[in-house]
Amino acid sequence: MRLAGRVVPLAALRAHPGRFVSLFGKARAEVGHAECLCDPDRPQRLVIRCRAGRYHLAGWPEQGHLHATTCPWYRTDPALSGSASYPREAITSTDSGTAIRLAVPLRTRSAAAPPVSAGRADTPSHATRGTSRRALGLLALLHWLWEQARLSLWHPRAPRRTWGICHARLSRQAGECVVNRLPLASVLYVVPPYRPATGARHAADFEAFTARLSGEGSQRRRGLVLGEIRRVEPTPYGVRIGLAHLRAPLFASRALHERLRRSHRTAFAGHSNKHGGRQVVLCLVDRHPGNGYLVIEDAVVMLCSATYIPVESSYELRMSEALTAAGRAFLKPLRYDGTGVFPDFVLLDTTPHTYVEVWGIRGREDYEQRKRIKQAHYRGAGHPLLEWAVHDPLPDVLPRGRRPPATLPPG
Template identity: 50%
Template structure:
């Protein structure tokens, strides 16, 4: 990339950003932006932001798709992202992103021990879908975080992806975002990767986060918790949700957990659990009178072992095959909307190749939609890689 009149390696910049403070200042004052050199055929600008005296880079608003697929700043194009329907709820600017969440983070006029509201669950969607496009539900916020952190994109040169790497990328996105006018970095707890030597420090940080979920009279403040489910266990009063890497559990009612499992059947299916798929959740939490972290609502997302989102176990199998074949690809995310996207897009071919996994059998509406999609691909001349799960996986090598 280029800062002012100097070319700098991205790896060196990320490893020691303070070394380039003066160069950052020059680029910001004299040029107004940095330039990513991932493409030879066009200039792709980057925003230079300063937080508490430290500079860092971010995508120029609505330009993430202009970067090369293997670039750190590459993002899904609007035509394969549910974000395109949320222009009023997700507003990106040079200073960061402002998001309007349908769930209030500060609630007044209710008891400090609120019971989860009964909501009719949608098939794999957040319980807040009915709010329209002027606000996002929990699932849309989870998808925004995943997409902004480029975790819905896989590139063979990216190396092994574990929770520690995911958390760092997610925290980077939360740093420049506000949700309902609150800094997301303070409202969101992203479970840290387990570190035995820092266990006491991490537990103290968790207690400080819970301490911010204060209740005064009929006003209480909620927070968000993002992590990976390790186990869901019954208790005398409901369920205990244990998260990977974290000693402290979250608690909820059986009614809420039943609703979540109906809303996200692919995430909590026995097939997903047997195959070792990952169950990522974003929870809206409050603190009970007795100090317990209580789940008021939850969005869930299935991923493969590399944390690539998938809508079914069959999709996860395809994602595994693409990773093993060293393909570069992205997974379109729906947010809370019902837009129709391909299951995956291979971005290492010119033009790109669309991937469809036909996994539902014997349902007339699904078969009709399948035929319509196949016809649309043929008419547009787009390259299509298909897998009918009744047969073996196709050859996915490049």
């Protein structure tokens, strides 16, 4: 890093931030930014923020893809992200943070919450119906958080990714974002990893979160809960959903649960098949006025690999696990609410980057036509292509000159 002309190791800044307060202040006042030297030939600007007297660094808006892929400020190229389909008023990034317009209202008129069994199975969901490009749906918000937290990116030298790492990154990202003019950190509860030493504090934090969902005059505030599904159990009125690391259950109507299963077939099927997979869920919740339980009003479910890389099919799950086992650096482009055409994965350890396509359907003419169009587009753009037709064995995904690891999945 370079601050006011002085080069400082990032590890030192993180370990002893108090030692560099004057240097931060000088760089902010005289230069206006810091510089990242991940590529010394192309220094990239970094935002210097100050909160409660403490300085920290953030990526420069819309410049994250210019960093080295191993840099902590690297972000997905907008050309490989569904975020590019939104106008500026939907996602506004400045040097003070990001403001997001969410299609789902987080403030509603005070009224008795409907019973858990209410709702029609054919009612369109905020999360799955077509939303205006001027606002993000729940799935788009989940994808944005995942992308900005670098959880759609995998690098073999990174520490083993646990839910604790996901929680820390997602919480940090929420702290720099405003949604519908509300601080995202005040309306989003990212379930923390359970540890005996912090259990009591986390329980108090959750109680404080649910208390904020009470009515405020004529207004009620709804909240968002983000976690990993551990179990779904039937109740007389619907289902009880248990999240990993969270003692308190969430409740949903039977109609909503069936709608989620239809809208997110891949997430439910991929989780139950022999290759496993994780189910990450973002829930819009309200507090039941009678018993105080959290009732899910809407939700989206995302299938992820063991390392929390999002995937869109059980075949992509196998490919993701194979790339991880082979020690490849790669990212998963995320569509948000749109239907943009992206490769299934992008290998970041080749120059130019290699696109990965998993062809899951055979013999259907419209699918074969789209396949040919994508292949021609990649050739014309000069992108190397790694392909897997799922009825064939998995292709060799290893870098050149490297022996296959013993953990490479069969097939």
